[in-house]
Amino acid sequence: MAASNKWLMSSVAYYLDFFTVPLFVVLALYLAPFDLALALAGLLAWTLVEYSAHRFLFHSLYRREHWTHHIDVLAYIGVSSWKTSSTFALLLLLAWFTGLTSAFIGAVAGYFVYISLHYVMHRPQHWAYAFIPGLVANHDLHHRKGIEKNFGVSSPLWDHVFRTYIRVEADAEPA
Template identity: 75%
Template sequence: MAASNRWLMSSLAYYLDFFTAPLFAAVALCIAPVHVGQMLAGLLTWTLLEYAVHRFLFHARYRQEHWTHHVDVRAYIGVSSWKTSSAYAVLLLLAWLAGLTSAFAGVVMGYFYYISVHYVMHRPDHWAYRFITGLIANHELHHRKGIEKNFGVSSPLWDHVFRTYLNAQAPRANGEQA
């Protein structure tokens, strides 16, 4: 499958989410009372969204664009921060009107954790790399050609629920380690 340049972006558009996501979460927590249960529900919601988007959009509808990331894991590929920030601005307003700002903050903090973990897992020289070796092993297996498993980047939870988890350490049929 040929790689696509459609999702390539500037370094600014790539890194801006590392600033805007925490900012949106902080604003959400400042404009209304904090509800820990809502935040946890928002975080759990993010993990399901991450799994579903990765499995059903990136590996189906946008397969060619996403494959570019599989080919060059350090390229500035993804959804532009300008788009995510615009979506978060609208969602923050809706969450505020619905009394769900803490849930919104949980979703955005989950997204921030996801982009941070994903960034680190493709950079072995990063100081935090050694702390996420299990997630890295799952994700490296996911990047192997022909393996449509391990869609959860920041958590394998939904891979277990939907039976798409493949243990990176499990022996294969021929006795080799994965």
């Protein structure tokens, strides 16, 4: 499959979410009282969104664009922070008007965990890499050519639920 340059971005656009997402969380905390149960529900909802987007969008509708990441895992490839920030701004307004700011906080915090873990997974020299060996093994297996499994990056929960989880065999060679 040919790669696509459609999702290549500048380093600023790539790293911007690491700064804007915490600002959205702080703003949401300022707007309304925090409810832990709603935040956990938002976090759980995020994990399903992450799994679904990766499986049904990135591996079907946007397959060529996402394949570029599979080819060069260190390239600045992804959805632009301008798009995610615009989406989060609209969702925060909706959450505020509906009393669901804590659910928004959980979902956005889940997104932050996702982008952070995914960043670390492809950088073995990173100090946090040693703390996530199971997630790294799952994601490495996902990156092997022809394996359409292990779509959950920050959690294998939905891979287990939808039977798309496979584990690395003890004697398997790393990708």
